[in-house]
Amino acid sequence: MLAKRIIPCLDVKDGRVVKGTRFADLRxxxxxxxxxQRYDREGGDELVFLDITASAERRRTxxxxxxxxxxxxxxxxxxxxxxxxxxxxxxxxxxxxxxVAVNSAAVRDxxxxxxxxxxxxxxxxxxxxxxxxxxxxxxxxIDGGRTPTGRDAVEWAADAVARGAGEILLNSIDRDGxxxxxxxxxxxxxxxxxxxxVIASGGASSAQDYVELFERTNADAGLAASIFHYxxxxxxxxxxxxxxxxxxxxxxxxxLA
Amino acid sequence: xxxxxxxxxxxxxxxxxxxxxxxxxxxxxxDPAGLRRAAAIVLPGVGNFxxxxxELARAGFPAELRRARERGVPILGIxxxxxxxxxxxxxDRAEAGLGFYRGSIVRLTGVARVPQxxxxxxxxxxxxxxxRDVTSGDHFYFVHSYAATTAxxxxxxxxxxxxxxxxxxxxxxxxxxQFHPEKSGANGLRLLRAFATSDAAVAASGTR
Numbered sequence: 227m228l229a230k231r232i233i234p235c236l237d238v239k240d241g242r243v244v245k246g247t248r249f250a251d252l253r254x255x256x257x258x259x260x261x262x263q264r265y266d267r268e269g270g271d272e273l274v275f276l277d278i279t280a281s282a283e284r285r286r287t288x289x290x291x292x293x294x295x296x297x298x299x300x301x302x303x304x305x306x307x308x309x310x311x312x313x314x315x316x317x318x319x320x321x322x323x324x325x326v327a328v329n330s331a332a333v334r335d336x337x338x339x340x341x342x343x344x345x346x347x348x349x350x351x352x353x354x355x356x357x358x359x360x361x362x363x364x365x366x367x368i369d370g371g372r373t374p375t376g377r378d379a380v381e382w383a384a385d386a387v388a389r390g391a392g393e394i395l396l397n398s399i400d401r402d403g404x405x406x407x408x409x410x411x412x413x414x415x416x417x418x419x420x421x422x423x424v425i426a427s428g429g430a431s432s433a434q435d436y437v438e439l440f441e442r443t444n445a446d447a448g449l450a451a452s453i454f455h456y457x458x459x460x461x462x463x464x465x466x467x468x469x470x471x472x473x474x475x476x477x478x479x480x481x482l483a
Numbered sequence: 484x485x486x487x488x489x490x491x492x493x494x495x496x497x498x499x500x501x502x503x504x505x506x507x508x509x510x511x512x513x514d515p516a517g518l519r520r521a522a523a524i525v526l527p528g529v530g531n532f533x534x535x536x537x538e539l540a541r542a543g544f545p546a547e548l549r550r551a552r553e554r555g556v557p558i559l560g561i562x563x564x565x566x567x568x569x570x571x572x573x574x575d576r577a578e579a580g581l582g583f584y585r586g587s588i589v590r591l592t593g594v595a596r597v598p599q600x601x602x603x604x605x606x607x608x609x610x611x612x613x614x615r616d617v618t619s620g621d622h623f624y625f626v627h628s629y630a631a632t633t634a635x636x637x638x639x640x641x642x643x644x645x646x647x648x649x650x651x652x653x654x655x656x657x658x659x660x661q662f663h664p665e666k667s668g669a670n671g672l673r674l675l676r677a678f679a680t681s682d683a684a685v686a687a688s689g690t691r
Contacts, residue, residue, distance in 0.1 A: 227603065227604070228599060228601050228602070228603045228625075228644060229601060229602040229603065229604075229622060231601050231602065266668070271601070271602055293496075296496060296497055296500055298504075300497075300500075300501055300504065300665060300666060300667070300668055300669075300672055301624070301666060301667075301668050302624060302666045319494065320496065321496065322494070322496040322497050322500065324494060324497070324666065346530075347529055347530035347531075348530075348598075349529065349530070349600070349626045392598070392600070393600065421595065421596055421597060422596065422598075422600075423596060423600050423601070444595070446596070446600070446601065447601070476602040476622045477622070479622075479668050479669045479670060480618075480669060480670075481669060482505075482669040482672055482673065
Protein backbone atom coordinates (compact mmCIF):
# COMPACT_ATOMS: atom_id res chain seq x y z
CA MET A 227 0.00 0.00 0.00
CA LEU A 228 1.17 3.48 -0.81
CA ALA A 229 1.96 5.20 2.49
CA LYS A 230 0.30 8.46 3.48
CA ARG A 231 3.03 11.08 3.78
CA ILE A 232 3.84 13.31 6.74
CA ILE A 233 5.64 16.42 5.51
CA PRO A 234 7.32 18.95 7.81
CA CYS A 235 7.60 22.41 6.27
CA LEU A 236 10.43 24.84 6.96
CA ASP A 237 10.03 28.57 6.38
CA VAL A 238 13.41 29.94 5.37
CA LYS A 239 14.54 33.56 5.27
CA ASP A 240 18.04 34.64 4.27
CA GLY A 241 19.20 31.05 4.59
CA ARG A 242 17.86 30.55 8.15
CA VAL A 243 14.74 28.79 9.36
CA VAL A 244 12.23 31.16 10.90
CA LYS A 245 9.33 30.37 13.18
CA GLY A 246 6.19 32.21 13.89
CA THR A 247 3.12 32.86 11.87
CA ARG A 248 3.95 32.82 8.26
CA PHE A 249 4.91 36.39 7.54
CA ALA A 250 5.07 38.27 10.82
CA ASP A 251 6.86 37.93 14.14
CA LEU A 252 9.70 35.89 12.68
CA ARG A 253 12.15 34.32 15.04
CA UNK A 254 15.36 32.61 14.11
CA UNK A 255 15.05 28.84 14.53
CA UNK A 256 18.36 27.67 13.22
CA UNK A 257 20.05 26.14 10.25
CA UNK A 258 17.71 24.61 7.66
CA UNK A 259 20.09 21.77 6.91
CA UNK A 260 20.34 20.73 10.56
CA UNK A 261 16.59 20.90 11.02
CA UNK A 262 16.07 18.97 7.80
CA GLN A 263 18.32 16.19 9.08
CA ARG A 264 16.41 16.10 12.34
CA TYR A 265 13.11 15.66 10.51
CA ASP A 266 14.69 12.99 8.34
CA ARG A 267 15.76 11.07 11.46
CA GLU A 268 12.29 11.46 12.97
CA GLY A 269 10.75 9.84 9.90
CA GLY A 270 9.59 12.79 7.80
CA ASP A 271 8.64 11.35 4.42
CA GLU A 272 9.49 14.44 2.50
CA LEU A 273 10.31 18.08 3.27
CA VAL A 274 9.07 21.39 1.94
CA PHE A 275 11.21 24.52 2.15
CA LEU A 276 9.28 27.73 1.77
CA ASP A 277 11.71 30.55 1.06
CA ILE A 278 10.44 33.94 2.15
CA THR A 279 13.63 35.91 1.59
CA ALA A 280 12.74 39.31 0.19
CA SER A 281 16.21 40.69 -0.55
CA ALA A 282 18.03 40.93 -3.85
CA GLU A 283 20.17 38.00 -2.70
CA ARG A 284 17.18 35.70 -2.78
CA ARG A 285 18.00 33.89 -6.02
CA ARG A 286 21.47 32.95 -4.80
CA THR A 287 20.37 31.93 -1.32
CA UNK A 288 17.52 29.72 -2.51
CA UNK A 289 19.70 27.81 -4.98
CA UNK A 290 22.43 27.48 -2.37
CA UNK A 291 19.88 26.14 0.09
CA UNK A 292 18.74 23.46 -2.37
CA UNK A 293 22.33 22.39 -2.95
CA UNK A 294 23.25 22.23 0.74
CA UNK A 295 20.13 20.25 1.58
CA UNK A 296 20.76 17.80 -1.28
CA UNK A 297 24.27 17.13 0.10
CA UNK A 298 22.88 15.52 3.23
CA UNK A 299 19.21 14.67 2.69
CA UNK A 300 18.25 11.54 0.79
CA UNK A 301 14.49 11.87 0.89
CA UNK A 302 12.53 14.04 -1.55
CA UNK A 303 12.29 17.76 -0.97
CA UNK A 304 10.41 20.62 -2.53
CA UNK A 305 11.43 24.27 -2.68
CA UNK A 306 8.76 26.94 -2.97
CA UNK A 307 8.15 30.56 -2.17
CA UNK A 308 8.27 33.34 -4.71
CA UNK A 309 9.45 31.23 -7.63
CA UNK A 310 8.65 33.54 -10.51
CA UNK A 311 10.37 31.97 -13.50
CA UNK A 312 10.99 28.58 -15.07
CA UNK A 313 14.70 29.44 -15.21
CA UNK A 314 14.91 29.84 -11.43
CA UNK A 315 12.92 26.61 -11.05
CA UNK A 316 15.50 24.89 -13.24
CA UNK A 317 18.42 26.22 -11.18
CA UNK A 318 16.81 24.95 -7.99
CA UNK A 319 16.15 21.52 -9.50
CA UNK A 320 19.68 21.22 -10.89
CA UNK A 321 21.00 22.11 -7.45
CA UNK A 322 19.32 18.95 -6.16
CA UNK A 323 15.71 19.76 -5.24
CA UNK A 324 13.20 17.20 -6.46
CA UNK A 325 10.28 19.55 -6.96
CA VAL A 326 9.53 23.23 -7.11
CA ALA A 327 6.27 24.73 -5.92
CA VAL A 328 4.84 27.72 -7.73
CA ASN A 329 2.02 29.83 -6.33
CA SER A 330 1.38 33.53 -7.05
CA ALA A 331 3.40 33.57 -10.28
CA ALA A 332 1.29 30.71 -11.65
CA VAL A 333 -1.93 32.59 -10.98
CA ARG A 334 -0.56 35.65 -12.79
CA ASP A 335 0.84 33.55 -15.65
CA UNK A 336 -0.46 29.95 -15.72
CA UNK A 337 1.93 29.28 -18.61
CA UNK A 338 4.74 28.92 -16.09
CA UNK A 339 3.22 25.57 -15.02
CA UNK A 340 3.38 24.08 -18.51
CA UNK A 341 6.84 25.54 -19.07
CA UNK A 342 8.28 23.98 -15.91
CA UNK A 343 6.44 20.68 -16.48
CA UNK A 344 7.57 20.61 -20.11
CA UNK A 345 11.21 21.16 -19.22
CA UNK A 346 11.54 19.16 -16.02
CA UNK A 347 8.48 16.92 -15.89
CA UNK A 348 5.19 17.01 -14.02
CA UNK A 349 6.77 15.06 -11.15
CA UNK A 350 8.90 18.14 -10.42
CA UNK A 351 6.05 20.64 -10.76
CA UNK A 352 3.95 21.37 -7.69
CA UNK A 353 1.18 23.94 -7.67
CA UNK A 354 0.77 25.56 -4.28
CA UNK A 355 -2.67 27.08 -3.65
CA UNK A 356 -3.65 29.31 -0.76
CA UNK A 357 -7.43 29.07 -0.44
CA UNK A 358 -9.95 30.99 1.66
CA UNK A 359 -13.62 30.18 2.23
CA UNK A 360 -15.94 32.45 0.28
CA UNK A 361 -19.63 31.55 0.63
CA UNK A 362 -20.00 27.89 -0.27
CA UNK A 363 -16.78 27.86 -2.29
CA UNK A 364 -13.11 28.64 -1.79
CA UNK A 365 -11.27 31.51 -3.39
CA UNK A 366 -7.63 31.39 -4.41
CA UNK A 367 -5.60 34.12 -2.73
CA ILE A 368 -1.99 35.05 -3.51
CA ASP A 369 0.92 37.09 -2.19
CA GLY A 370 0.88 35.29 1.13
CA GLY A 371 -2.87 35.65 1.55
CA ARG A 372 -2.98 39.39 0.91
CA THR A 373 -4.40 39.46 -2.62
CA PRO A 374 -7.75 37.88 -3.55
CA THR A 375 -7.94 36.63 -7.13
CA GLY A 376 -11.60 35.77 -7.68
CA ARG A 377 -10.49 32.30 -8.87
CA ASP A 378 -12.27 29.25 -7.51
CA ALA A 379 -9.60 27.14 -5.81
CA VAL A 380 -11.03 23.76 -6.91
CA GLU A 381 -11.27 24.88 -10.52
CA TRP A 382 -7.78 26.35 -10.37
CA ALA A 383 -6.38 23.06 -9.09
CA ALA A 384 -8.00 21.15 -11.96
CA ASP A 385 -6.82 23.73 -14.49
CA ALA A 386 -3.26 23.54 -13.17
CA VAL A 387 -3.22 19.74 -13.38
CA ALA A 388 -4.40 19.97 -16.99
CA ARG A 389 -1.43 22.28 -17.58
CA GLY A 390 1.01 19.79 -16.13
CA ALA A 391 1.12 20.25 -12.37
CA GLY A 392 1.99 16.87 -10.84
CA GLU A 393 0.95 17.58 -7.28
CA ILE A 394 -1.19 20.12 -5.41
CA LEU A 395 -0.02 21.68 -2.15
CA LEU A 396 -3.26 23.02 -0.70
CA ASN A 397 -3.09 25.49 2.16
CA SER A 398 -6.19 26.65 3.99
CA ILE A 399 -5.76 30.32 4.90
CA ASP A 400 -8.75 30.00 7.24
CA ARG A 401 -7.06 27.23 9.23
CA ASP A 402 -3.42 28.34 8.94
CA GLY A 403 -2.11 28.89 12.46
CA UNK A 404 -5.46 28.18 14.12
CA UNK A 405 -4.77 24.62 15.37
CA UNK A 406 -8.38 23.75 14.50
CA UNK A 407 -7.34 20.81 12.32
CA UNK A 408 -7.09 20.50 8.56
CA UNK A 409 -9.85 22.02 6.43
CA UNK A 410 -11.47 18.72 5.52
CA UNK A 411 -14.18 20.13 3.24
CA UNK A 412 -11.68 22.10 1.16
CA UNK A 413 -9.22 19.20 1.02
CA UNK A 414 -11.91 16.70 0.02
CA UNK A 415 -13.21 19.00 -2.71
CA UNK A 416 -9.78 19.41 -4.29
CA UNK A 417 -8.62 15.83 -3.74
CA UNK A 418 -11.75 14.52 -5.48
CA UNK A 419 -11.39 16.97 -8.36
CA UNK A 420 -7.88 15.99 -9.47
CA UNK A 421 -6.05 12.72 -10.22
CA UNK A 422 -2.69 13.87 -8.85
CA UNK A 423 -1.67 13.74 -5.18
CA VAL A 424 -2.94 16.45 -2.85
CA ILE A 425 -0.95 17.65 0.17
CA ALA A 426 -3.19 19.25 2.80
CA SER A 427 -1.77 22.13 4.83
CA GLY A 428 -2.95 24.47 7.55
CA GLY A 429 -4.45 23.89 10.98
CA ALA A 430 -2.92 20.60 12.13
CA SER A 431 -2.27 20.47 15.86
CA SER A 432 -2.59 16.80 16.80
CA ALA A 433 -2.07 13.30 15.50
CA GLN A 434 -5.86 12.95 15.52
CA ASP A 435 -6.05 15.78 12.96
CA TYR A 436 -3.97 13.59 10.66
CA VAL A 437 -6.19 10.57 11.30
CA GLU A 438 -9.27 12.60 10.33
CA LEU A 439 -7.52 13.99 7.27
CA PHE A 440 -6.77 10.53 5.91
CA GLU A 441 -10.01 8.88 7.03
CA ARG A 442 -12.33 11.57 5.72
CA THR A 443 -10.60 12.83 2.58
CA ASN A 444 -8.55 11.42 -0.27
CA ALA A 445 -5.54 13.56 0.63
CA ASP A 446 -2.20 11.83 0.06
CA ALA A 447 -0.14 13.83 2.51
CA GLY A 448 -0.40 16.29 5.38
CA LEU A 449 1.99 19.17 5.88
CA ALA A 450 2.68 21.14 9.03
CA ALA A 451 5.30 23.61 10.19
CA SER A 452 5.19 25.13 13.65
CA ILE A 453 3.80 22.14 15.57
CA PHE A 454 6.81 20.11 14.52
CA HIS A 455 9.28 22.97 15.17
CA TYR A 456 8.05 23.53 18.67
CA UNK A 457 8.14 19.82 19.42
CA UNK A 458 4.43 19.73 20.23
CA UNK A 459 4.24 16.81 17.86
CA UNK A 460 6.86 14.55 16.37
CA UNK A 461 6.56 12.92 12.98
CA UNK A 462 7.15 9.55 14.59
CA UNK A 463 4.40 10.17 17.12
CA UNK A 464 1.92 11.08 14.38
CA UNK A 465 2.83 7.94 12.47
CA UNK A 466 2.30 5.71 15.49
CA UNK A 467 -1.24 7.02 15.90
CA UNK A 468 -1.93 6.68 12.17
CA UNK A 469 -0.63 3.12 12.09
CA UNK A 470 -2.80 2.22 15.10
CA UNK A 471 -5.79 3.60 13.18
CA UNK A 472 -4.97 1.31 10.25
CA UNK A 473 -3.66 4.03 7.96
CA UNK A 474 -0.60 3.01 5.92
CA UNK A 475 2.57 4.87 6.87
CA UNK A 476 6.25 4.38 6.17
CA UNK A 477 7.73 2.70 9.25
CA UNK A 478 10.87 3.90 10.92
CA UNK A 479 13.93 2.89 8.92
CA UNK A 480 16.83 0.81 10.04
CA UNK A 481 19.88 3.05 10.39
CA LEU A 482 22.33 2.98 7.50
CA ALA A 483 25.40 1.48 9.14
CA UNK B 484 34.71 5.31 -10.91
CA UNK B 485 30.96 4.89 -11.17
CA UNK B 486 29.64 6.60 -14.28
CA UNK B 487 26.23 8.26 -14.10
CA UNK B 488 24.97 8.49 -17.65
CA UNK B 489 24.31 12.18 -18.25
CA UNK B 490 22.04 12.58 -21.24
CA UNK B 491 20.32 15.70 -19.97
CA UNK B 492 17.52 13.93 -18.11
CA UNK B 493 16.85 13.55 -14.42
CA UNK B 494 18.02 14.67 -11.03
CA UNK B 495 21.64 13.60 -11.48
CA UNK B 496 23.06 15.72 -8.67
CA UNK B 497 21.00 13.68 -6.22
CA UNK B 498 22.34 10.38 -7.56
CA UNK B 499 25.95 11.60 -7.36
CA UNK B 500 25.46 12.95 -3.84
CA UNK B 501 23.84 9.71 -2.68
CA UNK B 502 26.86 7.72 -3.81
CA UNK B 503 29.12 10.23 -2.08
CA UNK B 504 27.15 9.67 1.11
CA UNK B 505 28.10 5.97 1.06
CA UNK B 506 31.74 6.73 0.25
CA UNK B 507 31.64 5.93 -3.46
CA UNK B 508 32.96 8.19 -6.17
CA UNK B 509 30.45 8.71 -8.95
CA UNK B 510 30.81 11.11 -11.86
CA UNK B 511 28.41 12.44 -14.43
CA UNK B 512 29.50 11.23 -17.87
CA UNK B 513 28.10 13.05 -20.89
CA ASP B 514 30.47 11.51 -23.45
CA PRO B 515 29.66 7.89 -24.39
CA ALA B 516 33.38 7.08 -24.66
CA GLY B 517 33.62 7.89 -20.96
CA LEU B 518 31.72 4.68 -20.21
CA ARG B 519 34.75 2.65 -21.35
CA ARG B 520 36.62 3.70 -18.20
CA ALA B 521 33.69 3.06 -15.88
CA ALA B 522 33.85 0.42 -13.16
CA ALA B 523 30.07 0.52 -12.96
CA ILE B 524 27.31 2.44 -14.72
CA VAL B 525 24.12 4.06 -13.47
CA LEU B 526 21.42 4.80 -16.02
CA PRO B 527 18.98 7.31 -14.56
CA GLY B 528 15.86 8.65 -16.20
CA VAL B 529 12.74 10.54 -15.34
CA GLY B 530 9.60 11.71 -17.11
CA ASN B 531 8.54 10.52 -20.54
CA PHE B 532 9.98 7.24 -21.90
CA UNK B 533 10.10 8.47 -25.48
CA UNK B 534 11.90 11.64 -24.50
CA UNK B 535 14.45 9.67 -22.47
CA UNK B 536 15.01 7.11 -25.24
CA UNK B 537 15.44 9.84 -27.84
CA GLU B 538 17.87 11.86 -25.73
CA LEU B 539 19.86 8.74 -24.83
CA ALA B 540 20.17 7.83 -28.51
CA ARG B 541 20.93 11.38 -29.57
CA ALA B 542 23.80 11.51 -27.09
CA GLY B 543 25.13 8.26 -28.60
CA PHE B 544 24.92 6.11 -25.47
CA PRO B 545 23.04 2.93 -26.55
CA ALA B 546 25.99 1.34 -28.40
CA GLU B 547 28.40 1.98 -25.52
CA LEU B 548 25.88 0.66 -23.00
CA ARG B 549 25.55 -2.55 -25.04
CA ARG B 550 29.34 -2.93 -25.13
CA ALA B 551 29.55 -2.33 -21.39
CA ARG B 552 26.88 -4.96 -20.88
CA GLU B 553 28.87 -7.43 -23.00
CA ARG B 554 32.01 -6.70 -20.94
CA GLY B 555 30.05 -7.43 -17.76
CA VAL B 556 30.29 -3.91 -16.35
CA PRO B 557 27.67 -3.63 -13.56
CA ILE B 558 24.70 -1.54 -14.71
CA LEU B 559 21.94 -0.11 -12.53
CA GLY B 560 18.86 1.42 -14.15
CA ILE B 561 16.77 3.81 -12.06
CA UNK B 562 13.12 4.73 -12.76
CA UNK B 563 12.82 5.41 -16.50
CA UNK B 564 16.43 4.17 -16.68
CA UNK B 565 15.05 0.80 -15.53
CA UNK B 566 12.31 0.99 -18.15
CA UNK B 567 14.95 1.68 -20.81
CA UNK B 568 16.43 -1.79 -20.15
CA UNK B 569 13.33 -3.18 -21.92
CA UNK B 570 12.38 -3.22 -25.58
CA UNK B 571 9.84 -0.43 -25.55
CA UNK B 572 6.97 1.33 -23.84
CA UNK B 573 3.36 2.00 -24.68
CA UNK B 574 4.06 5.55 -23.53
CA ASP B 575 5.82 6.12 -26.87
CA ARG B 576 5.79 3.22 -29.31
CA ALA B 577 7.99 5.09 -31.77
CA GLU B 578 11.04 4.81 -29.51
CA ALA B 579 12.91 1.64 -28.64
CA GLY B 580 14.60 0.83 -25.37
CA LEU B 581 17.94 -0.95 -25.03
CA GLY B 582 16.31 -4.38 -25.24
CA PHE B 583 18.44 -6.02 -22.55
CA TYR B 584 15.21 -7.56 -21.33
CA ARG B 585 12.15 -8.70 -23.25
CA GLY B 586 8.97 -7.04 -22.10
CA SER B 587 7.12 -3.79 -22.28
CA ILE B 588 6.20 -0.81 -20.17
CA VAL B 589 2.49 -0.26 -19.62
CA ARG B 590 0.45 2.47 -17.99
CA LEU B 591 -0.71 2.03 -14.40
CA THR B 592 -4.46 1.35 -14.34
CA GLY B 593 -7.08 0.51 -11.77
CA VAL B 594 -5.98 3.20 -9.31
CA ALA B 595 -7.39 6.64 -8.52
CA ARG B 596 -4.04 8.40 -8.70
CA VAL B 597 -1.55 8.21 -11.54
CA PRO B 598 1.37 8.74 -11.15
CA GLN B 599 2.07 6.77 -8.02
CA UNK B 600 3.99 9.27 -5.91
CA UNK B 601 5.36 8.36 -2.53
CA UNK B 602 6.70 5.58 -0.34
CA UNK B 603 5.56 2.04 -0.87
CA UNK B 604 6.71 -1.35 0.39
CA UNK B 605 8.67 -3.57 -1.97
CA UNK B 606 8.15 -7.30 -1.67
CA UNK B 607 11.27 -9.13 -2.78
CA UNK B 608 10.69 -12.32 -4.73
CA UNK B 609 14.25 -13.11 -5.75
CA UNK B 610 17.83 -12.50 -4.73
CA UNK B 611 20.66 -10.50 -6.24
CA UNK B 612 24.05 -9.48 -4.80
CA UNK B 613 23.12 -5.79 -4.91
CA UNK B 614 19.91 -6.49 -2.96
CA ARG B 615 21.81 -8.13 -0.11
CA ASP B 616 20.84 -5.32 2.32
CA VAL B 617 17.21 -5.05 1.18
CA THR B 618 14.61 -6.72 3.38
CA SER B 619 11.24 -7.63 1.93
CA GLY B 620 8.77 -4.95 3.02
CA ASP B 621 11.32 -2.11 2.99
CA HIS B 622 9.78 1.15 1.76
CA PHE B 623 11.18 2.99 -1.24
CA TYR B 624 10.18 6.24 -2.94
CA PHE B 625 8.29 5.89 -6.22
CA VAL B 626 7.31 8.40 -8.89
CA HIS B 627 5.91 6.70 -11.99
CA SER B 628 2.92 6.43 -14.30
CA TYR B 629 4.10 3.30 -16.12
CA ALA B 630 5.50 -0.02 -15.00
CA ALA B 631 7.31 -2.89 -16.68
CA THR B 632 5.76 -6.23 -17.58
CA THR B 633 7.78 -9.23 -18.63
CA ALA B 634 7.55 -12.96 -19.14
CA UNK B 635 11.27 -13.31 -18.46
CA UNK B 636 12.54 -14.80 -15.23
CA UNK B 637 14.01 -11.51 -14.03
CA UNK B 638 11.43 -10.30 -11.51
CA UNK B 639 13.11 -9.66 -8.15
CA UNK B 640 10.64 -7.33 -6.45
CA UNK B 641 7.07 -6.09 -6.71
CA UNK B 642 5.08 -3.20 -5.28
CA UNK B 643 1.33 -3.15 -4.61
CA UNK B 644 -0.37 -0.28 -6.41
CA UNK B 645 -3.73 -1.40 -7.72
CA UNK B 646 -2.21 -4.89 -7.87
CA UNK B 647 1.36 -6.11 -7.94
CA UNK B 648 3.61 -3.98 -10.15
CA UNK B 649 7.17 -4.66 -11.14
CA UNK B 650 9.56 -2.81 -8.83
CA UNK B 651 12.89 -4.61 -9.32
CA UNK B 652 14.24 -6.66 -12.21
CA UNK B 653 17.70 -8.13 -12.47
CA UNK B 654 20.13 -10.74 -13.63
CA UNK B 655 23.89 -11.14 -13.12
CA UNK B 656 25.55 -7.75 -13.56
CA UNK B 657 22.33 -5.89 -14.26
CA UNK B 658 19.61 -4.45 -12.04
CA UNK B 659 16.67 -2.16 -12.68
CA UNK B 660 14.65 -0.44 -9.97
CA GLN B 661 11.41 1.45 -10.62
CA PHE B 662 11.85 3.50 -7.43
CA HIS B 663 14.45 6.15 -6.63
CA PRO B 664 17.11 4.68 -4.32
CA GLU B 665 18.80 8.10 -4.16
CA LYS B 666 15.61 9.45 -2.56
CA SER B 667 14.70 6.46 -0.42
CA GLY B 668 16.59 7.33 2.72
CA ALA B 669 18.75 4.69 4.38
CA ASN B 670 17.02 1.86 2.48
CA GLY B 671 18.06 3.40 -0.82
CA LEU B 672 21.58 4.26 0.30
CA ARG B 673 22.10 0.64 1.36
CA LEU B 674 21.18 -0.52 -2.13
CA LEU B 675 23.51 2.00 -3.78
CA ARG B 676 26.31 0.98 -1.41
CA ALA B 677 25.86 -2.69 -2.28
CA PHE B 678 26.00 -1.79 -5.97
CA ALA B 679 29.10 0.40 -5.53
CA THR B 680 30.95 -2.26 -3.57
CA SER B 681 29.91 -5.23 -5.70
CA ASP B 682 32.73 -7.57 -6.66
CA ALA B 683 32.58 -6.67 -10.34
CA ALA B 684 32.62 -2.92 -9.67
CA VAL B 685 35.52 -3.25 -7.25
CA ALA B 686 37.51 -5.48 -9.60
CA ALA B 687 37.01 -3.08 -12.50
CA SER B 688 37.95 0.01 -10.51
CA GLY B 689 41.05 -1.57 -8.99
CA THR B 690 40.99 0.98 -6.21
CA ARG B 691 39.17 -0.76 -3.40
